[in-house]
Amino acid sequence: MESLDDVIDAMIAxxxxxxxxxxxxxxxxxxxxxxxxxxxxxxWKEKQGRTVPTVTAPTTVTAGKxxxxxxxxxxxxxxxxxxxxxxxxxxxxxDLKNIDDEEHQSDSLTGDLLRWxxxxxxxLVDSNGATCRGELNWVLVYGLPPQxxxxxxxxxxxxxxxxxxxxVLGEKYEGDDSLFGANDDPYWHNEAPVAVVQVEKPVVVEDxxxx
Amino acid sequence: xxxxxxxxxxxxxxxxxxxxxTRLAAPDQVHDQPNMIAVRGSIGEPVKYGGxxxxxxxxxxxxxxxxxxxxxxxxxxxxxxxxxLEWDTVRGAKAPGNIGATLTADGGTVxxxxxxxxxxxxxxxxxxxxxxxxxIFEVNPTDFKGLKLILRPSMFWNVLNTYAEIxxxxxxxxxxxxxxxxxxxxxxxxxxxxxxxxx
Numbered sequence: 001m002e003s004l005d006d007v008i009d010a011m012i013a014x015x016x017x018x019x020x021x022x023x024x025x026x027x028x029x030x031x032x033x034x035x036x037x038x039x040x041x042x043x044w045k046e047k048q049g050r051t052v053p054t055v056t057a058p059t060t061v062t063a064g065k066x067x068x069x070x071x072x073x074x075x076x077x078x079x080x081x082x083x084x085x086x087x088x089x090x091x092x093x094x095d096l097k098n099i100d101d102e103e104h105q106s107d108s109l110t111g112d113l114l115r116w117x118x119x120x121x122x123x124l125v126d127s128n129g130a131t132c133r134g135e136l137n138w139v140l141v142y143g144l145p146p147q148x149x150x151x152x153x154x155x156x157x158x159x160x161x162x163x164x165x166x167x168v169l170g171e172k173y174e175g176d177d178s179l180f181g182a183n184d185d186p187y188w189h190n191e192a193p194v195a196v197v198q199v200e201k202p203v204v205v206e207d208x209x210x211x
Numbered sequence: 212x213x214x215x216x217x218x219x220x221x222x223x224x225x226x227x228x229x230x231x232x233t234r235l236a237a238p239d240q241v242h243d244q245p246n247m248i249a250v251r252g253s254i255g256e257p258v259k260y261g262g263x264x265x266x267x268x269x270x271x272x273x274x275x276x277x278x279x280x281x282x283x284x285x286x287x288x289x290x291x292x293x294x295x296l297e298w299d300t301v302r303g304a305k306a307p308g309n310i311g312a313t314l315t316a317d318g319g320t321v322x323x324x325x326x327x328x329x330x331x332x333x334x335x336x337x338x339x340x341x342x343x344x345x346x347i348f349e350v351n352p353t354d355f356k357g358l359k360l361i362l363r364p365s366m367f368w369n370v371l372n373t374y375a376e377i378x379x380x381x382x383x384x385x386x387x388x389x390x391x392x393x394x395x396x397x398x399x400x401x402x403x404x405x406x407x408x409x410x
Contacts, residue, residue: 104319104321105320106323135327139349143320143354144289
């Protein structure tokens, strides 16, 4: 059974809440407005300096289960036609070797392991994976010699530069935390930046539609 | 209102104890995946897969290049060798699920099928039908001995799955070397064919 004390406590609490209700509402509204303003102005992004080494092509970079030997870059422009807008792609050539010493498994390169760094704090652009032997997402076998491959990034149609930067990410061979019931067997994931490769003087190439 | 009545606490304690007891009662699994049936076979022999369906690896061909039937693309080439496995599947009444195929060798390399070919892979036709086709792997010739085809579906933990291991008959380095040396110049990948199952 409720005692008189409890009833009085409840009444006082009720009063207190009502007395400060407007202040509370204003405070909550302020938080919401602040969140909206931050969202509208592009979000809360942590600005970080570059923490990985910058190297210049031609160079060899080892990242996770892949070994890349970067050679050259091309800017491939496609003229505006009646049915399509002008567009451009950045094509970066490299020799790719599967060095998966953990699983020794054939695999194809995933697109998010190579990223174009546009500079000026803009977001990085994922690649489309590796095209080897004329085939996108070609499967590379562990133990075979490196394959010459290229990857492509979508870039603005009027893009031009003396030097382009490609971020190379490497996956780690580790398991998930089994604390919450996940399987803790290791596998390749958790990609982290390894290096930024600068490729000097990309060649500008006119590309035919459909290429 | 009283939140912590003795009965509530008792039920909580009971759940904790029950959890502990069920962990004790689980048998020590020899296989780490208790929902897998392991099947073994060798080349030329029908292997039961997912209930009453069967997979047979009819023959293995080694080649230096692969070209698709009715395609005008230039052949795929390799620094290693291509291993083409011609298979025959018969689908039973029970749905066998899809097949993920990999090759393993004694040296520990795991080969997955090459991309870029539209008709390379293993699958099942409709119930009562049989299908023939090929699956193609790019293989490192220095790790060729003891090639085995491993078939397993993409996992569902709550269904009984089949893990099939088919020995491809490369017992020694000498045999492996001979197969690599005698690799054909080109393998023509034929389109898969579905027919009525004969038996």
